Amino acid sequence: MIQTKVTNLIGNTPLLELPVAAPNVRFLLKIxxxxxxxxxxxxxARSMVLAAIKEGRLCEGGTIVESSSGNTGIGLAIVAAELGLRFIAVVDHHAAPDKLAVMRAMGAELRFVDGEYAEDEVAVVERQRLAAELGANIPGAIFMNQSDNPANPAGYQGFVDELIAQTGGEVNAFCGCTGTGGSLxxxxxxxxxxxxxxxxVGVEPKGSIVFGQPGHAYYQSGTGTPKGDEVGKVLDYDVIDIGTQVGDAEAFETARYVAQNCGLLVGGSTGGAIYAALEHIxxxxxxxTVVCTVADGGEKYLHTVFDEKWLAxxxxxxxxxWRQLAQWMPLARPYAAHPELIEDVA
Structure with a gap:
């Protein structure tokens, strides 16, 4: 089907099955x-903007303001470009440079927060403060406030409907990253x-405070709630059976293992979710049937997660x-185990 709007391309993402060394388990990634x-x-992003328009809080030619580490900002930049809206993304040094470049390319205006922060420290509190200030002071502007916006979790009903249809309803467990908690x-x-x-299963970085553990700095981007911030109102603990944490090294090494053994680039936080899913399996x-989300791709982290010098x-x-993952998920297989590849070439 030929589409006429980029936002119509959102959703209908595929599933990929990866092998696991556990009996009677099917491990699926939703890409x-x-x-x-x-x-x-x-x-x-689409859900929040459309809800704001429907409710009369965002009018033609208006301005969207949001604090973002990158992915939400990219989504909002897409919707803003399509609807002729101005978009201001409030960001900090913790965002991946490639994410910032994508937002700029789509016409977003970037506002960096002031202050001195450590490299692994997320300035989310100051980002939220500045975004709220801009939203209140710019005529025709609205601060989306994804952490407390009910249109955030509501935007994932399509994900659920797709997953049920794709699996024939045979889903036994779901594992996902926990940032604001909206998607999870x-x-x-x-x-x-x-x-x-x-x-x-909700997965956060070690150092995040979502599930009650002590807070400290971490490198995983776009996930967790850092020390000093408040857990968003969109997070519903009642529907989360297991809350768990994954360290930066485990998350990033898993992303690299998946890339080098099955050819799929996933982001660092997704590496953490995959590691946690395998650990709990x-x-x-x-x-x-266990489903894990590939929240974003590794293409945005080539200079960090996939750079050995940066990691070292x-x-x-x-x-x-890697040794642990090789036992849990033995992805590397002999060429001879893939006769279909030879048939495809022929």
Whole structure:
């Protein structure tokens, strides 16, 4: 079908099955990096903007303001460009440079927060403050406030509907990153409405405070809630069965393992979600058909997550993670095991 709007390309993302060394388990990745902005955040960006227009809070020629580490900003930039709206993204040094470049390319205006912050420190509190200030002071502007905006989780109903259709309703567990909690809560709520027995796993970086652990700095981008910030109102703990944490090294090494063994580039936070899913599968905490989101692609992290010099300088290389993953998910296979490749070439 030929589409006439880029936002019509959002959704209908495919599933990819990866092998796991666990009996009676099917491990599926939903490839949300295939959305036009390269992440699952396109879904909620569209949802928030359309809700604001419908409610009369955003008018023709108006201005969208949002604090973002990158993916939400890219999604909002797409919608703003399509609807002729101005978009101001409030960002900090923690955002991947490639994400900032994409936002600029789509016409977004970037406002960096002031202050001195460590490299692994997220300035989300100051970002939120500045975004709220701009939204209040610019005529015709609205601060989207994804952390507290109910249109954030509501934007993921399409994800749920797709997943149920793609699997024939055979979903036993879902594992996803926990940032504002909008995607995890929206998806978990929808899945449990379909089948209350589905187990849901929320994954945050070590150092995030979402699940009550002590806060400290971390490198994973666009996920978790840093120390000093408040957990967003969109997060619904009632639909999350397991809250777990993954360290930066485990997350990044998993992303690199998947890239080098199956040819799929995933972002660092997705590496963390995959690691957590495999860990819980092999601990017997989840099983059957387990689905994990590829929240975004690794193309935005080539100079960080996939750069060994960058990782080594920050003590984030860990070959032990690869050995563990090789036991959990033996992806590398002999060429002879793929006769279909020879047939395709022929």
């Amino acid at each position: 949300e990096k295939n959305n036009p902005g390269g992440s699952m955040k396109d879904r909620m 809560s929206g998806i978990a709520r929808g899945l449990k409405k379909f089948n209350p027995a589905i187990r849901t 092999h601990a017997g905490k989840i099983g059957g 300088a920050r003590d984030l290389l860990n070959t032990g993670v």
